[in-house]
Amino acid sequence: MTMRNKITVLILLAGVLPLLVIAGVAHYLAKDSIVEVTLSQLESIRSTKRAAVEHYFSQRKKDIALLVQSVKSLNNQTNNALEQLRDTNLQRVSELIQARSQDLSILSTNKNLGQTMATIDWVFREAGKKTDGKKWQQIVQSHTPWLDEFRSARELHDLYLVSRRGDLYFSSGRGDELGINLKKAKDTPLGQLFEQVQEQKRVILQDHSVEDAEGKREPLLFIGTPVTYKGNDIGMVAIALSPKTLLSPILTLGELGESGRSYLVGPDKQWRTDPLNRQSLPLSSSVAKLPISLEAVDRALAGESDSGIITNGKSLRLAAWRPLEVAGQRWAVITETDPNEAFGRTAKGGLGKKYLETSGYYDLFLIKPNGLVFHTAAQQRDYGTNLLEGPFADSNLSHLFQQVMQNKTVGLTDVAAYKPSNGEPSAFIAAPLLRQGEVEMVVALQLPLEELTQILRPGTSLGPQGDIYLVGSDRRMRSDSSLLPESHSLLASFSGSVDVNGRELPAVDLALAGETGTLTNPSDTKLYAYAPVFIDKLRWALILETGPTGGGSALSQLLTTLTFICLGFIPLVALLAWVGANNTVGPLAHFSALMAQLSQGNFAVQLKQDNLGDLGNLGNQMVEMTDRLGQMAAQIRQAATRLIQSGLSLSEVAENQQSWAGGAFEGGVDNRDYTAITRAIQDLDAILKYEGERALSTEQAAELTSLDVAKTNRSVNEAVAASRDVSERIFVMEETSRQIRLLAMNAAVEAARSGSSGEPFIEMAKEMRTLAEQNRVAASEIHRLSTSSTQLTKQAGQALSTLSPSIRKSVELIHEQSNDRTSQREALKALLEQVKKLSSTPTASTTTQPAVAPLNRGISQKIALLNKRSEELMEALASFIPPRGEEPAADTHKEGGSGGNLFDH
Numbered sequence: 001m002t003m004r005n006k007i008t009v010l011i012l013l014a015g016v017l018p019l020l021v022i023a024g025v026a027h028y029l030a031k032d033s034i035v036e037v038t039l040s041q042l043e044s045i046r047s048t049k050r051a052a053v054e055h056y057f058s059q060r061k062k063d064i065a066l067l068v069q070s071v072k073s074l075n076n077q078t079n080n081a082l083e084q085l086r087d088t089n090l091q092r093v094s095e096l097i098q099a100r101s102q103d104l105s106i107l108s109t110n111k112n113l114g115q116t117m118a119t120i121d122w123v124f125r126e127a128g129k130k131t132d133g134k135k136w137q138q139i140v141q142s143h144t145p146w147l148d149e150f151r152s153a154r155e156l157h158d159l160y161l162v163s164r165r166g167d168l169y170f171s172s173g174r175g176d177e178l179g180i181n182l183k184k185a186k187d188t189p190l191g192q193l194f195e196q197v198q199e200q201k202r203v204i205l206q207d208h209s210v211e212d213a214e215g216k217r218e219p220l221l222f223i224g225t226p227v228t229y230k231g232n233d234i235g236m237v238a239i240a241l242s243p244k245t246l247l248s249p250i251l252t253l254g255e256l257g258e259s260g261r262s263y264l265v266g267p268d269k270q271w272r273t274d275p276l277n278r279q280s281l282p283l284s285s286s287v288a289k290l291p292i293s294l295e296a297v298d299r300a301l302a303g304e305s306d307s308g309i310i311t312n313g314k315s316l317r318l319a320a321w322r323p324l325e326v327a328g329q330r331w332a333v334i335t336e337t338d339p340n341e342a343f344g345r346t347a348k349g350g351l352g353k354k355y356l357e358t359s360g361y362y363d364l365f366l367i368k369p370n371g372l373v374f375h376t377a378a379q380q381r382d383y384g385t386n387l388l389e390g391p392f393a394d395s396n397l398s399h400l401f402q403q404v405m406q407n408k409t410v411g412l413t414d415v416a417a418y419k420p421s422n423g424e425p426s427a428f429i430a431a432p433l434l435r436q437g438e439v440e441m442v443v444a445l446q447l448p449l450e451e452l453t454q455i456l457r458p459g460t461s462l463g464p465q466g467d468i469y470l471v472g473s474d475r476r477m478r479s480d481s482s483l484l485p486e487s488h489s490l491l492a493s494f495s496g497s498v499d500v501n502g503r504e505l506p507a508v509d510l511a512l513a514g515e516t517g518t519l520t521n522p523s524d525t526k527l528y529a530y531a532p533v534f535i536d537k538l539r540w541a542l543i544l545e546t547g548p549t550g551g552g553s554a555l556s557q558l559l560t561t562l563t564f565i566c567l568g569f570i571p572l573v574a575l576l577a578w579v580g581a582n583n584t585v586g587p588l589a590h591f592s593a594l595m596a597q598l599s600q601g602n603f604a605v606q607l608k609q610d611n612l613g614d615l616g617n618l619g620n621q622m623v624e625m626t627d628r629l630g631q632m633a634a635q636i637r638q639a640a641t642r643l644i645q646s647g648l649s650l651s652e653v654a655e656n657q658q659s660w661a662g663g664a665f666e667g668g669v670d671n672r673d674y675t676a677i678t679r680a681i682q683d684l685d686a687i688l689k690y691e692g693e694r695a696l697s698t699e700q701a702a703e704l705t706s707l708d709v710a711k712t713n714r715s716v717n718e719a720v721a722a723s724r725d726v727s728e729r730i731f732v733m734e735e736t737s738r739q740i741r742l743l744a745m746n747a748a749v750e751a752a753r754s755g756s757s758g759e760p761f762i763e764m765a766k767e768m769r770t771l772a773e774q775n776r777v778a779a780s781e782i783h784r785l786s787t788s789s790t791q792l793t794k795q796a797g798q799a800l801s802t803l804s805p806s807i808r809k810s811v812e813l814i815h816e817q818s819n820d821r822t823s824q825r826e827a828l829k830a831l832l833e834q835v836k837k838l839s840s841t842p843t844a845s846t847t848t849q850p851a852v853a854p855l856n857r858g859i860s861q862k863i864a865l866l867n868k869r870s871e872e873l874m875e876a877l878a879s880f881i882p883p884r885g886e887e888p889a890a891d892t893h894k895e896g897g898s899g900g901n902l903f904d905h
Contacts, residue, residue, distance in 0.1 A: 035527060039518040042529035042544045045461055049468055050531050050542050052455045057429075057535045060447060061410055063359070064431045068443050071343070071351065071366065072433050075441070078342045079307040082320035086307075086335040089262050090324050093273075093333070097221070097326060100241060101203050103154060104225050108237050114229025116143045117161050117170075121235070124169040131169065131179045140170065148172050157220055157240040162194055164235045190238065193224040197236045201226050207266050207329050219271045221326070259338035264324070264331050265297045272331055296321035300332035309339060309374045309441075316374045316384055318342050339366070339375045340383075352377050360451065362426070365444040367401055374441075382420040392419060397428050397444065404430045404442050412536040415449065415478055417494050425449070425494040449490055453480040458544075465526075465547030470533065470540045473512055475502040478540055503543065511541030738776070740768060 107113055120139055127133035151159045151172045161170035166183035168190065182194040189208030196204040206222040224238035264272035295310040300321035307320035319336035343366060344352025351364050356377050366375035371388035385391060387398040400413040410431040418426035430444035456479050458466040469488070470478035477493035486492065493501045507519050511530040519528040529544040 035520065038527050038546060039520075039529065041461070042518060042527060042546065045458075045468070046529040046531055046542065046544050049456055049544070050533060053452065053470070053533050053542065054535075056452065056455055057412070060412075060429050060445070063361075064410060064429050064443065064445055067351075067364070067445065068431045068433050071441070071443050074343055074351065075433070078318060078337070079320060082318065082335045082337065083307050085262055086320040086322050086333055089264075089335065090322055090333040093264065093324060094326075097205065097223070097241070100154060100156075100239060101205070101223055101225075103150075104223050104237060104239055105203055107150065108225045108227045111229075112146070113237065114227060114234060116147070117163075117227060117234055117237075118229055119143055120161065120170055121163045121167070124163075124167065129167060129169075129179065144170065144172070151239070154239075155242070157242040160190065160224075160236075160238040160240070162190075162224075162236040162238065164198075164233050166194060189220065189222050190224075193222045193238060194236055197224045197226055197238075205326055205329075207272065207326060207331070219266065219273075221272065259341045260336070262333075262335040264333055265301070266331055267301060267329055269294075269297060269301075296334050296336065297332045300334065301330055303330070309368055309372070310336075311372070316372070318374075340379065343375050344377065351375070360448050362421070362446040362448055365397070365428075365430075365442075365446070367430075367442040367444060369405065369439050369441065371398075371401065380420040395419065396426070397430075397446075400428050400430050400444065401442055404432050405439055408432050408434065408439060410536075412538060414472060414538050415476075415490070415494070418446075421446070423495075425490050449479070452478065453490070458482055462544070462546045466545070468542075468544050469503070470542055471503045471508045471511075472538075472540055474498070475504050475508060477501070477503065505543070507543055507545075508541045511543065512539060514539070740771070745769070 120136075120143060123133075123136050123139045124131070127136050130136070147159055147161075147170075150156075157173070158175060159170075159172040160168055160177075162168050162182055166181045168177055168180050168182055171178040177188070177190060182188070182191040185191040186195060189206050192208070193204055193206035196206070203223065203225040206224065208220065208222065221241040222238055223241070224236050226233055227235050227237050266272045296317070296319040299306065299310075300323050303323050305322040308318070310317050310319050316339055317336045318339040319334060321335075322333045324331040324333045340352070344354075351366075355364060356362070362378070363380065364375075364377040365373055365382070367373050367387060371386040371390070373382050373385055373387060376383040382392055382397070387393060387395070387401050392398060395418055396413040396416040397418065400411050403411045403413075410429065413428045413430075415425045415427045417423045427447045427449060428444050429447060430442050432439045433441045433443055452470060456468040456470065458468045462468070465483070467481055467483045469481050472478050475498045477488055477490050480490055481488035487496075487501055488503065495501075498504065505528070506521065507528040507530040510517065510519070511532050514532050516531040517529075519530065520526075521528060526545050526547060531542045533540045533542045
């Protein structure tokens with residue numbers, strides 16, 4: 001690589017390196033700035049999201065509190081409805097039984113009844129105690145229609161007439177019991193009733209059931225009372241009440257829904273009334289075999305009056321129960337309904353599926369203090385199970401239930417897989433419903449965790465690499481990740497492993513430790529903001545993360561922009577470096593070489609003005625100076641040569657003249673000799689005149705050259721000053737290189753502090769130091785060249801200082817020679833006059849010899865003096881005129897020459 005290319009590369013590096021350093025530092029500082037801004041943004045968003053999460057759970061607590069009040073109100077409303085209907089039915093049943101008893105008492109005192117009974121009894125006996133005889137039928141048809149009307153009007157199951165002997169000789173329903181003797185059938189309800197009536201002589205109620213023709217037992221209530229006729233006891237009148245006659249006229253079940261019903265149960269746990277509902281149950285079956293509230297029956301028959309959730313095997317009922325005393329016997333009055341229908345009715349602001357649709361919760365639970373889940377809105381597998389003993393006793397809902405029962409306050413459970421929800425991760429919030437300080441039931445909600453994901457959506461605030469999520473103490477997700485929705489969702493986290501689907505990060509650890517802050521992770525070049533979220537007794541980690549450039553890859557865009565700027569500036573800097581190298585170093589080298597030639601006295605060099613660059617003024621003066629020096633040197637050399645030749649010619653003429661004069665004086669001359677002498681003197685005079693004019697011209701050129709030398713000397717001094725300025729600028733370049741090395745060192749230190757993310761900057765810093773060193777070496781080289789040029793310039797100045805007196809002396813010598821030529825011409829003129837006289841007067845040669853001899857001696861002396869001055873002039877010019885026979889170095893610095901350009905050395 002040539003020196004020109006080296007200098008160009010070095011200047012290119014000197015121009016590009018600061019730009020690269022600035023770009024690198026700008027990138028580094030911009031990275032820090034962007035990281036700082038991004039972290040600040042993360043902190044701001046973190047505060048907002050943290051408040052939103054806390055508000056979410058705060059709202060859930062408000063929801064559960066309102067739900068408890070709603071459940072309490074609805075429960076009270078339902079219980080009140082059940083109890084009100086229960087009490088109404090009990091009152092109506094009591095009133096109906098009492099009314100029928102009074103009706104029977106009034107009937108027993110009716111005279112027509114006594115006469116009718118006596119007549120039918122006589123016919124019955126006459127017919128052999130048979131009821132199929134014609135006479136008996138005729139008597140019955142004529143005497144009992146009013147009894148049939150009595151039965152029909154009061155919706156009695158049957159009406160019986162019994163003689164005092166126990167013969168049942170009339171039945172309004174013409175049942176199978178007609179014709180039997182009740183004394184012989186004491187195990188029947190009527191037999192027992194007849195016996196008690198005979199003993200107590202009052203109205204007696206007999207609760208029992210009878211078998212119909214198909215062998216099915218049908219519950220009936222029998223009421224009997226004695227009948228007297230004409231003061232004599234003639235028997236008993238009795239009625240049988242059907243369950244339909246007891247409750248159907250008075251029962252209203254609209255408030256209890258489709259599953260609501262009300263019924264009476266006897267002490268034998270057999271039906272006493274129809275379990276009135278929209279789907280009637282057969283009265284012939286035992287209540288033990290039907291889906292009724294056996295627990296309520298038992299508690300009512302035990303004398304308890306209450307309402308609540310009761311069980312019948314797997315069935316759950318919301319019931320109200322109360323005992324009913326009937327003729328010394330205890331019945332159970334029950335009203336009940338399905339709790340899911342009771343609490344889920346939309347008309348009353350129910351808690352069914354409609355509630356889930358409007359509230360957004362996944363499920364709603366009502367749990368008894370014993371752990372029984374008696375209502376769920378979603379009707380999953382947990383309905384009807386016991387959270388303390390059932391299949392889900394180890395679930396997070398069971399743990400929450402026990403916590404609420406113990407603390408009697410609102411509780412929240414952490415997320416865990418919940419089997420009734422197909423094993424999906426679920427979380428619950430629960431609160432107790434208290435009555436007189438005791439837990440009546442626990443109300444629980446299954447939280448919609450997808451709302452947390454919606455709350456934590458980063459949107460566009462964190463850019464495409466932004467993500468916000470919650471992590472639990474088990475390092476599993478509590479919300480879905482926006483960046484990794486498949487592998488790091490709530491569902492994937494609990495169905496997979498923590499290593500693959502969880503989040504084990506330093507930020508998570510710090511947040512779970514209760515710390516709040518920001519973090520840069522060199523391993524994944526991401527920025528994190530973290531904070532703990534305290535929910536009841538739970539602690540979750542709120543994590544915000546984004547890429548190293550926050551939203552929109554600003555750092556990448558900046559780096560791309562800086563790269564394009566650097567790439568765009570490199571050609572421009574390269575061009576400027578090439579032009580600068582040519583305009584600065586080329587002219588300096590060219591000028592230095594020229595000064596070296598001038599310092600050696602070679603004034604015949606050619607100066608190329610197009611290579612002078614910033615030294616244009618000095619170059620122009622050097623061009624003028626070298627041209628004039630060359631012209632002056634040529635003129636002086638020619639003048640000196642001619643002077644020497646003239647001196648020689650004069651010497652020869654003088655010698656000839658002397659010899660001629662001597663000969664003339666001795667032997668005389670003819671006219672031809674005088675003519676030749678006259679022509680010779682005239683020729684010599686012409687030579688002296690011509691040489692005088694050339695000497696005058698040379699004297700003027702020497703004078704101008706002296707002035708140019710002085711001016712050039714000043715320009716040389718300016719060049720020395722310019723070289724010093726170049727040296728100072730080179731010192732600035734060296735100082736810049738030193739600062740760049742220092743900056744590279746600092747950048748390397750800062751990059752090392754940044755860890756693995758700063759490794760590219762360490763490599764850049766190394767390159768910066770290398771380039772700075774190369775720049776320093778180039779500056780040193782330029783400094784060396786500048787110093788050498790300065791020395792050469794000083795030497796040229798010293799040569800010019802030495803040359804100036806020589807030129808001045810040459811001017812003086814030329815001036816003296818000019819004066820001598822004038823004297824010589826005057827002497828020649830005088831000699832010519834003498835010669836003319838001699839030519840005209842031949843005899844005067846002897847007389848004129850004394851006059852001519854002094855003239856000859858004067859001319860000879862003048863010629864000798866002229867030769868001496870010519871030799872002195874040649875000695876004076878020897879310092880700057882090349883010796884005769886040597887070629888001037890005029891082409892030394894022509895284009896392509898060996899010394900024409902510094903870059904060619």
